Amino acid sequence: MAKYKVSADIGGTFTDIVVEDDAGAVRIGKVPTTKENPALGVLQGIGQLVGDASEIDFFVHGTTVGLNAFLERRGAKTMLVMTGGISDTYTIARGHREELYKLHYRKPEQLVPRRNVHEVRERLAWDGSVIAALSEEDFAPIIEKAKAEGFEAIAVCFLHAYTNPAHELRAREIIKAALPEISVSLSHQVAPEWREVERASSTVMDAYVAPVVELYLRTLKAELAESGMTKTVHVMGSSGGVMTDRLATERPIATLMSGPVGGSIGGCELARRTGIDNLLCVDMGGTSFDLSLVVDGQPEMTSETVLEGLPLLMSIVSIDTVGAGGGSIAWVEAGGLRVGPKSAGSYPGPVCYSRGGTQPTVTDANLFLGRLGDDSLLDGKMKLDSEATGEALTQLGAQIGLSDRELAEGILAISNAKMADAMRTITVGQGIDPRDFTLVAFGGAGPMHAVELARELDMKRVLIPRFPGTFSAWGMLQSDIRHDLMASHIGLMSALEEAVLEAEFAVLEEQGREKLREENVPGEAMAFARSVDLRYQGQEYSINVPIERGDSIAAVLDRFHWLYERRYGHSQPESETEIISIRLAATGSFEHGDDGAAFEPTPGEPQVGTRDVIFDGTNHATPIVKRERLAPGSEMASPAIVEEESATTVVPPGYTIAIDTFGNMLIAAGESA
Incomplete structure (x- = not known):
């Protein structure tokens, strides 16, 4: 019986599935994300690619369930318990302002309001010695309030608990004895570090997303088991490694950046295979644009981060995110064109999806300008409606006096400028010269914008990996x-x-x-x-x-x-x-697939036609090429549109395209680019 390794990346628009068999052969699939129950999309993708789930030997997935619960503020009702006399440190937090000259600045809203922050008497010295014993009677009103007001989670953060966890452990025993169903997060387990504000904030975040993540993982595990899969469910962690669902449930904060991290780890594997050690990785999907660096073959790591103004202490691959994706909606404000951050998602999606969307998006602009064709997505399995897109662009353009073509080009220019600015932030903003890096673009929309983004930062080389639309999911299979x-x-x-x-x-x-x-x-x-x-x-x-x-x-x-x-x-x-x-x-470490075999192309002529494509306001008769038919060592000049099942790569005039041994596409700027 065949055995498969399977990874799933649950995004805001699509759920990507990658299946690797015993021989190392890879198959991919994309299904719309089922937001009401993300597990359904995973099961649908497995059913299409594997069939019998009992043949799965290893399963890992990246999920944004915890992150989305935080971003949409639909996490658990949470209480915070702190050492007597210091509880206001969480509410007051830090006094610095990220935007000094913003007139309407507001402090980030805490996940636990002041009325739900409570104190118990206890005190540890900096070295963990006990100054004041834990006052167990102080928990009585806390437990009574938790019962009366329906709290789902409690975060406990005592002063210097990272040096001596005894008081926090006893606090959990007391709370669990009275409230066995409630989720309890302890600061010495979540963030065993100094800085009380950041440690309390991290512990609250863990408690806030814990019930949501636990329910999701329990549901996914049960439904996979019902479909016949008996192996352990693994979850991608924010630090670039995987963990079992049990440990992910114990420390849900470690799954916050679960989805985007897969692309960074895939970038490290690309660096190892190609010998290109410095990479700027960009992942553009339907909803967001994620950026990370691979320096000297290793991901950039940090031990602290900030999400929407809230500090977190956790080991995490450094990833920056902006609201720019293929589904980013174009709209008019004060007579000017805006793009994003609101996304059309998978439902109703862009106008061209014919699912009820009425507002043009970045994907619609790419279709109108010829960069996408009506049959470009998923090898033609998903038809696009260029006529509806044209009508929507005409209607929006009339509001600001632009033709449909001018509006489509404007949408792409604004979107590219926003993404290029984010790229400058993680490179130039940190003293790094982006010209020393190779741009690696993936995600369903990344390869369409990659070359123009590289041109914005004067980067001369772009690398598009195999299966770019499912690259993050592939990266998860390279993780340990x-x-x-x-x-x-x-x-x-x-x-x-x-x-x-x-x-x-x-x-x-x-x-x-x-x-x-x-x-x-x-x-x-x-x-x-x-x-x-x-x-x-x-x-x-x-x-x-x-x-x-x-x-x-x-x-x-x-x-x-x-x-x-x-x-x-x-x-x-x-x-x-x-x-x-x-x-x-x-x-x-896991056993990973064989990476030594050369990529074998599919038989057939690579060029399957031409299409009129607009670059820099000029119409070009552009070759349409099937990527899977490009053999290793083959080269071609641009302009070109390179189509494959998971993504479309757009290469404007002035570049050369080459395929390496592993099937990666290397795009280099010519003198005129």
């Missing part, structure tokens, strides 16, 4: 199990003994081994990556410095100074350096 652990250790590096550091890493490593053993990872498949957070004395923020087993303190410091100078343009080797925390990434 990963757990990130950390321990606070604040002190001067000059006073740190190497034996002490080694002992602390040994403790974390044993914790990592235990977690990997829980997921049935054999010892020989385990690996551990060490790092420390360092800063110059007197600074607030730190830099994460990777270290190897046996590195001396001097070697660690040299690496810190080098990383600091690379990021900020200067360093201070003569200054005292502080260590803030130590971190360990525990990974368990």
Whole structure:
């Protein structure tokens, strides 16, 4: 019986399915996302590509269920319990303003209003010693309120709990004894780090999305089991590794960026296969535009992030997102054209989908300008209505005095400008020259805009991977199990003994081994990556410095100074350096498919016709090429429209197109581009 590895990426518009068989052959599929129950779309895709779910040997998926619950503010009704005397730190938060000159600035709305933040008497010192014992009688009114007002989740964040979790653990016992069905999140498990505001915010986020994620995973697991799949359900984590559904339920905050991270990990695998180490990855779907960097073959990681103004402490692949996608709606405000962030989604979708959409979108503009054809999507399985698109563009253009062609070009120009600006933010804004990077574009709409986006940033090379429309799902199959652990250790590096550091890493490593053993990872498949957070004395923020087993303190410091100078343009080797925390990434590797075989093209003539396409206001008779028929080593000049099942690649005049050994498409700018 054949065995399959299956991944599913549940997006805002489509659910992407990738199936890899025993021989390493890959098949892909796209089905509309079923928002009322995302599991239905997954099951539909599996049914189309696999048939018998009992033949699935490994299943992993990325989900935005938790993230969407937060963004749409439909998470659990949550209460926060903090140490007596410090509960206002969560409500007051930080005093800085991200936009200094915004006249109508409002602080981000917290997930737990002040009336639902409660205190209990207890106190730990910075080193975890007990100053005041936990007052258990203080929980009585909290439990009474939770019962009376129907709270679904409680977050517990005690001062310095990351150094001694005893009080938080006892708090959970007390709450669960009285409220066995309620979800309880503890700060020392969610974010075992200093900074009370960020730790409380992270714990609240975990509690807020926990019931929603738990219900979704329980439903998906039950429906997959009913269809015949008996294997463990794995979930893509925000840190770039996968975890079992059980551990994802225990720490739902780790799934927030579950979907977009797959593309970043796929980018790392591309870097390994192609030897192109520095990549700017852009994922443009129907709803959003996600960006990430691969530097020296590794994803850019961070230990903290901000979502809609709310700080979170978590190990996460650095991903920026803007509201720009193929479904972004064009609209008029104050006599000017706007595009997005509102999206038509999969239902009703763009006008050309013929599902009831009436407002033109980016996809409609691409269709009108010839970059898409009526039969371009899903190899013609999904027909597009160019006539309805033309009528919608004419009606909207009349409101601002633009012809349908001018409006379509304007929609693309505005959308591209918004995405290019986001690309500058994660490159130029961080002192990185984008010209040193190769643009990797994927998602259903990414390859249509890739070359023009590269031109905006003067990037000379674009890489379109195989199956770009389902690339994030493919990236999930390249991932390994990963757990990130950390321990606070604040002190001067000059006073740190190497034996002490080694002992602390040994403790974390044993914790990592235990977690990997829980997921049935054999010892020989385990690996551990060490790092420390360092800063110059007197600074607030730190830099994460990777270290190897046996590195001396001097070697660690040299690496810190080098990383600091690379990021900020200067360093201070003569200054005292502080260590803030130590971190360990525990990974368990899977067997991945064979990547050594050359791509085999489908027989047939690559060019299947021509179509009039408008580039820079000029009409070009443009070849239409089937990508699966392009053999490795083949080259062609632009303009060209390269179509495949999962995406369409648009290449304006002035570029060359080449196919490499693995079937990736490399697009290089000519002198005139």
